[in-house]
Amino acid sequence: MKKTTLIKNANIVNEGTVFSGDILIEGEFIKRIAESISPKSADVNVVDAEGKYILPGAIDDQVHFREPGLTQKANIETESKAAIAGGITSFIEMPNTNPQTTTIEKLEEKFKIAEKTSSANYSFMFGGTNDNLDEILKLESGQVAGLKLFLGSSTGNMLVDDPEVLEKIFKSTDMVISVHCEDEGTIKSNFKKYHDTYGDDIPIKYHPEIRSEEACYLSSSKAIELAKKTGARLHIFHLSTGKETELFSNKIPLKDKKITAEVCIHHLWFSDEDYEKKGTLIKWNPAVKKASDREQLWEALLDDRIDVIATDHAPHTIKEKNNVYTSAPSGGPLVQHALPAMLEMYHRGKITLEKVVEKMCHNPAILFQVEKRGYIREGYYADLVMVDLNNPWTVNKDNILYKCGWSPFEGTTFKSRITHTFLNGSLVYQNSKFSKEKAAKRLTFDR
Structure with missing residues (x-):
């Protein structure tokens, strides 16, 4: 019964x-x-x-749950529970685990782990590299969320920096191609300048100067140019600059868009003014930038140039995060606190409840063609x-559910x-x- x-x-x-x-x-x-x-x-x-x-359960289109291979930071079981407590009922997890999800065999292994341990509905992105086009061509589009390409800031061998390969991938699939856009050459040049001055202990306030507006815009605009040339279905993850918002349109409905964009909680909440207090806890790639960038991201979100709000949940241990700049990894845990943070913005008059639901529930379902979810x-x-x-409640060590045990929102009352x-x-x-x-x-x- x-x-x-x-x-x-x-x-x-x-x-x-x-x-x-x-x-x-x-x-x-x-x-x-x-x-x-x-x-x-x-x-x-x-x-x-x-x-x-x-509300409909939220669908988070970008999480890093660290399993397999990086489970000292997090795993599917712990982070999916945190997601459920935060009102996120479905997640799409990224391929830069260890081993990376760049073969169908490794993809299926992750599905088996999730089947046994996940508390939330799940799917995975398949990772593109310079040399796995054959595997990409074998994918059944109804069985996987989409493709993820690192056009900057990759781990392992996942940086796709061969223009010919990139064009072949863009031409070869009708799945959504989601991309991380930061130009590596620009970042390396900026990094050298600061490293020559400060050594490894670069003040965190220079993170958005190293991973600069120019690095983001150069990479995003190139990806969009290639998508227009090839007709690919392109989704640009975690916009962080006001300048990039000029690349996107609100002229047609989301279901008809070929080029879409996402913004993450941290780029809507924090700005470079928070580095002094939060330090490397808010070190992300792309970097949290100026308050003026944050305002322009909000404008583009509310006028529908930006389509989706996600988390880019990417936990590291507190010991790792407390290292000097060059050793402190980028990323932080967010799935438990993303929806409460956006509801806080509702209380502040920044966004309506209907818009929160549109960007966190309806639109991810439309964009990835998720079957029978994202709506009531x-x-x-x-x-x-x-x-x-x-x-009201205050985020503290006793109520944080992430395996890493910390949150950039500690001390915040929602x-x-x-x-x-x-x-x-x-x-x-x-x-x-x-x-x-x-x-x-x-x-x-x-x-």
Whole structure:
């Protein structure tokens, strides 16, 4: 017998509106949405959402969960639990693990790990290199989220810097090609200048000068030029500069766009003014830049030149992060705090709830053609998040769920709290407690 849950008296945020209503869940799916639904039997689990808001589960299109090979920092089990607690019900994980996800065999190994240990729905990007085009051509587009190319700042051999290979990859697939854009030559030149002056202990405030606006814009504009030449479907990850926002358009609906962009939580929250206090804890690639860049990123997000908000969740141990500049790795953990941070921006009048849902739920589903997720619709999977907008809490060591045990948001008080997370119809998280139920599924794509 299918389990049945009825969510009553909710403020439902979906498809550009907020309305009061009930949601009936049967098995894994949303059966009915209406102003008022009465339970048909005593077996129905009724959840009262009076005064609270129901959002679709967020879809994070860029995470690094570090498994296999880097599990001292994080793993799929720990980070997916943190995601669920943060209202992220589906994630797309990146290929720069150890070994890298650049063969179909290694891709399938990651799917097997996630099948056993993930608390959230999952898929993976397949990594492109200068020499794995044959493997790319073997991919079934409905079985994988897309391709990831490092056009700068890669690990291992994942920097794709052969122009001929790059053009062949762009011509060879109709999948979304997601790219990290920073020009290596520019960065190396900038780094030498500062290293010659300071040695390894370069002050962190110079990180955005080393990984500069010029490095980002040069790489992004080249990628877009190639996408236009080849007709490829291009998605540029983690924009960090105002200048890059000029490269994108809001003239057509997202479903028809061939060139799209993402912005990450840290580039919307922090600026170079925060380096003095946060130090290498906010060292990311691309770098957090000026407050003026942050404002221009917000403008482009709100006028739909930028399509998606993601995390680029990339944990490192605190010991690693506390090293001098040249040894401190870039990246930080964010999946548990991304949605609360955006809800904080709602409280500050920066963004509407409807826009948060559009950028974190609807648009990733459209962009990657995720099947039956990202919306509150009858017939869709019941991935739902209940939020109390007036239940403040402060991020501290006791409530951080990341394996690395720290957060760039430590000490921050958020007004909004995620109280319940439903995954494929199962209540998997409630008031800081996780159920033992195994509900996560491999994402499928409508291609």
